[in-house]
Amino acid sequence: MMPSRSGGRSGSRDRDGKxxxxxxxxxxxxxxxxxxxxxxxxxxxxxxxxxxxxxxxRGKILPRRISGTCALHQRKLQTAIKRAxxxxxxxxxTD
Amino acid sequence: MRLYDIVVLVxxxxxxxxxxxxxxxxRKILADGGAExxxxxxxxxxxxxxxxxxxxxxxxxxxxxxxxxxxxxxxERRLKLSDQIVRHLAVRADEELKRAAKMAxxxxxxxxxxxxxxxxxxxxxxxxxxPPEMAGEMPERSES
Numbered sequence: 043m044m045p046s047r048s049g050g051r052s053g054s055r056d057r058d059g060k061x062x063x064x065x066x067x068x069x070x071x072x073x074x075x076x077x078x079x080x081x082x083x084x085x086x087x088x089x090x091x092x093x094x095x096x097x098x099x100r101g102k103i104l105p106r107r108i109s110g111t112c113a114l115h116q117r118k119l120q121t122a123i124k125r126a127x128x129x130x131x132x133x134x135x136t137d
Numbered sequence: 138m139r140l141y142d143i144v145v146l147v148x149x150x151x152x153x154x155x156x157x158x159x160x161x162x163x164r165k166i167l168a169d170g171g172a173e174x175x176x177x178x179x180x181x182x183x184x185x186x187x188x189x190x191x192x193x194x195x196x197x198x199x200x201x202x203x204x205x206x207x208x209x210x211x212x213e214r215r216l217k218l219s220d221q222i223v224r225h226l227a228v229r230a231d232e233e234l235k236r237a238a239k240m241a242x243x244x245x246x247x248x249x250x251x252x253x254x255x256x257x258x259x260x261x262x263x264x265x266x267x268p269p270e271m272a273g274e275m276p277e278r279s280e281s
Contacts (some may be wrong), residue, residue: 083237087228088142088199115154118233129144129226130185130195 072109077119085115087122090131096123101136138203140175140231145216146195146223149172149182156196159221163212167200176201195223201230 076095077085086092094106096111096119103123106116126132143162147156179206180197189195202209211228216225 081241083240083244084234088144124227125228127186129146129197129224130187130189131183133186 055105064079075110075112075115077115078112085118085122087125088131090126093119093123093126097132099136138173139206139209139229140201140203140234141209141227142230143200143202143209143212143225143227145198145200145225146185146189147198148221148223149192149194149196151196151221153196156221159219160196160198164200164217166212166215167202167204168209170204172204172208172212174200174202189223191235192223 057065077083096109103120106113109116111119123132129133145160147159151159160179164174167174176199178197178199182194183197184194185192211226215223216222
């Protein structure tokens with residue numbers, strides 16, 4: 043009767059499971075692409091403030107897996123960051 | 138005529154006036170070649186994210202111009218020759234902007250088509266809505 047493995051993934055959320063069992067797990071907030079959400083179609087490479095939010099401490103480009111950016115916008119973001127780096131608006135690496 | 142973003146980094150060893158003067162030269166080259174200035178803004182003296190040629194900061198200036206490709210390449214050639222220019226970058230901007238505008242229209246259209254969410258919980262007695270027809274339509278969940 044008791045399931046040995048309960049679905050702790052976010053995919054089980056829409057199923058009508060037992061709430062007491064689900065509460066144990068951390069409910070992850072669904073990540074949304076920032077550019078889609080704010081309807082920013084053009085990623086401006088001169089907008090340092092915006093780009094900086096996708097640059098962690100080390101200076102690398104924040105992966106999609108973490109930021110939740112959609113593929114299309116990640117690609118645009120990538121070129122924007124690379125352009126900004128060339129004109130020394132953003133670092134290539136920091137240590 | 139195409140739209141270009143041209144960012145120029147002028148050496149910090151120059152005084153403010155000298156930096157403006159060198160920028161003026163390039164402005165003149167662009168203007169003489171028939172360029173149309175959309176933006177012509179100075180970002181002032183900024184710290185570089187990393188040193189370029191022993192320099193730690195530079196005067197940034199942005200020209201956003203509508204110009205012929207030949208004129209831009211000529212301007213770039215001259216920027217490259219100059220010692221006072223630490224670095225420059227000229228990038229075409231119109232294609233991206235055009236695509237962005239198109240996308241914005243598409244998103245607006247899509248949103249207009251989608252019916253608004255029912256405000257409250259639907260009544261249990263209400264008949265089940267017909268299943269959405271998928272025939273012939275584009276996949277709706279392709280991007281989110």
